[in-house]
Amino acid sequence: MLPLMARVRGRRRETHDTWTLAIDAGGLKFQPGQFNMLYAFGIGEIPVSVSGDPGRAGPLVHTVRAVGAVSQAVTRLKPGDPIGLRGPYGTAWPVAQSGSDIIVIAGGLGLAPLRPAIYRLLAERDRYGRIAVLYGTRSPADILFRREIERWRRRLDIEIEVTVDHADALWHGNVGIVTKLIGRAGFDPGHAVALICGPEIMMRFTAAAVESAGVAPERIFLSLERNMKCAIGQCGHCQLGPTLICRDGAVMRYDRVRPLMSVREL
Amino acid sequence: MFASTVRSMTPASHSVLTSEGIAALLEGLRRRGYRLLGPTVHDSAIVYDDIASLADLPRGWTDEQGGGRYRLVRRDDDALFGYAVGPHSWKKFLHRPSELLWRAEQTADGMRINPEPGAAEKLAFFGIRSCELHALAIQDRVLLGGAYADPHYRTRREGLFLVAVNCGQAGGTCFCASMDTGPKATAGFDLALTEIISGGEHRFVVEAGSGAGRALLDEMPRRNAAPEDIAAAAAVVAKTAAEMGRTMPAAAEVPGLLRRNLDHPRWDEVAARCLTCGNCTMVCPTCFCTTVEDIAALDGTSSERVRHWDSCFTTEFSYLHGGSVRASARSRYRQWMTHKLSTWWDQFGTSGCVGCGRCITWCPVGIDITEEVAAIRAADAGRQTGE
Amino acid sequence: MLTRGLEQLICEHPAFAGMAREHCELIGGCARNVRFDQGQYLFREGEPADAFFLIRHGRVALEIAAPGREPLRFLTINAGEIAGEAWLVPPYRWIFDAQALELTRALSIDARCLREKAEEDHDFGYEMLKRFTAMLVERLHAAQLQMLDVYRVHR
Numbered sequence: 001m002l003p004l005m006a007r008v009r010g011r012r013r014e015t016h017d018t019w020t021l022a023i024d025a026g027g028l029k030f031q032p033g034q035f036n037m038l039y040a041f042g043i044g045e046i047p048v049s050v051s052g053d054p055g056r057a058g059p060l061v062h063t064v065r066a067v068g069a070v071s072q073a074v075t076r077l078k079p080g081d082p083i084g085l086r087g088p089y090g091t092a093w094p095v096a097q098s099g100s101d102i103i104v105i106a107g108g109l110g111l112a113p114l115r116p117a118i119y120r121l122l123a124e125r126d127r128y129g130r131i132a133v134l135y136g137t138r139s140p141a142d143i144l145f146r147r148e149i150e151r152w153r154r155r156l157d158i159e160i161e162v163t164v165d166h167a168d169a170l171w172h173g174n175v176g177i178v179t180k181l182i183g184r185a186g187f188d189p190g191h192a193v194a195l196i197c198g199p200e201i202m203m204r205f206t207a208a209a210v211e212s213a214g215v216a217p218e219r220i221f222l223s224l225e226r227n228m229k230c231a232i233g234q235c236g237h238c239q240l241g242p243t244l245i246c247r248d249g250a251v252m253r254y255d256r257v258r259p260l261m262s263v264r265e266l
Numbered sequence: 267m268f269a270s271t272v273r274s275m276t277p278a279s280h281s282v283l284t285s286e287g288i289a290a291l292l293e294g295l296r297r298r299g300y301r302l303l304g305p306t307v308h309d310s311a312i313v314y315d316d317i318a319s320l321a322d323l324p325r326g327w328t329d330e331q332g333g334g335r336y337r338l339v340r341r342d343d344d345a346l347f348g349y350a351v352g353p354h355s356w357k358k359f360l361h362r363p364s365e366l367l368w369r370a371e372q373t374a375d376g377m378r379i380n381p382e383p384g385a386a387e388k389l390a391f392f393g394i395r396s397c398e399l400h401a402l403a404i405q406d407r408v409l410l411g412g413a414y415a416d417p418h419y420r421t422r423r424e425g426l427f428l429v430a431v432n433c434g435q436a437g438g439t440c441f442c443a444s445m446d447t448g449p450k451a452t453a454g455f456d457l458a459l460t461e462i463i464s465g466g467e468h469r470f471v472v473e474a475g476s477g478a479g480r481a482l483l484d485e486m487p488r489r490n491a492a493p494e495d496i497a498a499a500a501a502v503v504a505k506t507a508a509e510m511g512r513t514m515p516a517a518a519e520v521p522g523l524l525r526r527n528l529d530h531p532r533w534d535e536v537a538a539r540c541l542t543c544g545n546c547t548m549v550c551p552t553c554f555c556t557t558v559e560d561i562a563a564l565d566g567t568s569s570e571r572v573r574h575w576d577s578c579f580t581t582e583f584s585y586l587h588g589g590s591v592r593a594s595a596r597s598r599y600r601q602w603m604t605h606k607l608s609t610w611w612d613q614f615g616t617s618g619c620v621g622c623g624r625c626i627t628w629c630p631v632g633i634d635i636t637e638e639v640a641a642i643r644a645a646d647a648g649r650q651t652g653e
Numbered sequence: 654m655l656t657r658g659l660e661q662l663i664c665e666h667p668a669f670a671g672m673a674r675e676h677c678e679l680i681g682g683c684a685r686n687v688r689f690d691q692g693q694y695l696f697r698e699g700e701p702a703d704a705f706f707l708i709r710h711g712r713v714a715l716e717i718a719a720p721g722r723e724p725l726r727f728l729t730i731n732a733g734e735i736a737g738e739a740w741l742v743p744p745y746r747w748i749f750d751a752q753a754l755e756l757t758r759a760l761s762i763d764a765r766c767l768r769e770k771a772e773e774d775h776d777f778g779y780e781m782l783k784r785f786t787a788m789l790v791e792r793l794h795a796a797q798l799q800m801l802d803v804y805r806v807h808r
Contacts, residue, residue: 168726201801234408234414242608
């Protein structure tokens with residue numbers, strides 16, 4: 001699979017180690033939850049979820065955290081720079097379930113892969129019942145897409161709650177783990193679909209809490225992550241038991257992945 | 267596996283060749299422009315390599331194999347194919363250990379990525395065993411059967427000519443009979459040979475499995491097979507099947523057995539022996555895992571992406587967020603074995619194992635996959651808890 | 654009449670679900686309405702833990718003061734939740750500060766009054782402990798998960 005030659009069109013710093021790049025990929029389309037392999041010339045590739053609006057034409061938006069050689073190189077690219085891109089790969093968030101209440105729970109950088117789903121939900125607002133977005137992160141300085149969250153908060157038809165693990169006295173919002181917000185969120189567990197993304201520990205305790213709140217595991221979806229090289233099901237790296245994350249995920253149903261997440265070192 | 271086309275063993279469908287006929291086969295393939303690959307003796311083992319003529323084949327050799335043991339020993343006859351499988355499988359010719367995928371170069375306005383499709387080669391595998399035919403089909407499924415076909419594998423796979431050999435003796439570690447992958451080749455070949463040495467006569471019963479095979483066979487000096495030739499060939503295969511020293515439980519049973527027993531104490535036991543050397547993954551004919559390396563030129567104007575064989579036994583294989591998901595030897599052995607025998611079914615719809623025994627022979631400590639399955643089966647924790 | 658109104662509130666509170674009427678009355682006898690303006694402290698580190706609070710409206714932040722820096726906020730408590738655990742065990746002293754983030758109305762429950770009643774009536778004491786243990790376990794788990802710092806980058 002050959003990367004296509006794409007170009008960076010925009011770059012915005014989100015937090016101290018996270019940037020959002022807008023990449024012109026010639027009109028490539030994607031479904032919320034899918035990812036692309038981004039190639040930094042001479043260095044390598046990384047899988048990055050698309051974090052932009054699937055309904056909007058134009059550059060594909062990706063939010064990248066600089067943690068290794070490739071991601072650091074990618075986050076240093078400037079508008080006008082070339083970048084390799086191949087994709088989109090992977091499964092999508094199931095936002096086609098009309099009539100349900102939707103509860104979206106994001107942890108840390110997990111808000112990025114969920115943002116396209118939120119855009120889609122808002123674009124088709126009439127199809128859904130109550131929508132709640134719960135977002136937990138490390139500290140107020142780590143809040144992603146802050147202006148956008150504030151914009152969503154001003155709407156009357158969606159509930160947004162943000163919490164942080166710790167803060168100083170300048171923060172007047174919630175402090176505590178994100179599952180604490182579930183009890184207060186307005187949704188009918190019997191008719192809800194939950195979309196969850198964040199560090200794996202967070203997804204484990206959050207999915208358990210959502211299930212305890214009464215949502216059936218077949219209606220809870222997680223976005224999982226493993227070492228990825230080819231993204232097309234031929235290198236074997238992204239295996240999680242019987243699944244290949246690049247092909248059967250990253251978005252997977254909780255009833256299927258719960259037994260896999262509970263086996264140590266699977 | 268794949269639907270086996272049962273070929274009716276009527277005398278007219280089979281021919282008999284002598285050694286001269288075999289030599290003529292090789293020559294016929296060479297004239298058709300094939301690169302001939304077959305078994306040779308090298309470094310005290312049977313390895314697959316380029317061959318030019320009959321003289322390159324391991325005439326009169328056999329192998330003694332056991333857990334962690336491999337020796338070549340002289341036979342008391344002149345059999346051309348009187349051995350089982352060696353450390354190599356044919357995968358190294360189709361799914362190569364290193365493959366240049368593409369080259370990126372800097373241009374005035376950015377970069378350009380140039381594909382490297384690789385030269386198309388007409389390859390002929392001379393002497394492929396039934397288990398290896400099944401392994402080929404399994405790799406076809408992985409590398410060609412998904413949403414994305416590997417162009418490098420496909421280029422070499424498409425022109426492939428396969429001359430199979432039905433094994434005349436079971437290797438010391440083989441268990442193809444219980445895996446339903448041999449010893450007789452039933453499909454997927456162009457020609458299949460059964461070598462028969464009896465009563466001072468050295469002959470080969472040959473079956474055509476395709477139009478191309480039929481066409482080549484028609485050019486050879488041969489006679490039609492008589493009923494006694496067919497019977498002799500069947501007897502060879504039956505003898506081989508009866509000699510297998512190991513078995514694997516039925517395909518319907520093993521995937522669930524391993525799925526239920528992911529925390530079985532046996533994994534700790536085998537982990538204490540396993541060196542995580544990865545030999546098993548290198549010699550296994552179906553193991554396909556790879557990694558990629560980006561190599562930039564020193565002047566920074568170009569970069570190559572190369573794909574290499576990789577092994578799930580390395581700690582880097584499952585690297586994620588600063589550490590390995592499978593850090594312990596226990597988890598890595600479990601990954602390999604459960605993938606091979608259980609989750610391969612979920613991912614690709616077949617078993618990953620063909621019963622060739624290589625992993626047993628080439629494991630430095632002689633870990634035996636059939637013994638591990640038997641041990642787990644004997645104390646099936648999943649069953650006992652009424653799962 | 655005021656006492657009856659309070660025991661009603663207490664019986665209806667999720668923390669005391671299923672409690673017998675007489676027990677709600679016992680608690681009600683130790684309770685009174687309180688209110689805190691934004692910025693006011695419900696309790697401060699080091700003070701005697703004489704009461705705990707059933708938050709009815711508003712929001713409270715648990716904090717620790719540190720020299721040379723802004724106070725560190727590690728938990729916010731909302732309407733329907735309970736603020737304060739130190740009153741349960743000796744030496745009955747607060748180890749954190751609790752500040753009202755907005756106008757907050759609560760039921761303040763006199764801890765000494767409640768502890769005495771629990772000593773007199775062990776059935777009542779057991780019912781209280783069952784409920785508070787459940788709350789503490791949930792808080793402990795949440796605190797432990799929070800401590801894991803799961804959003805930190807791992808290298």
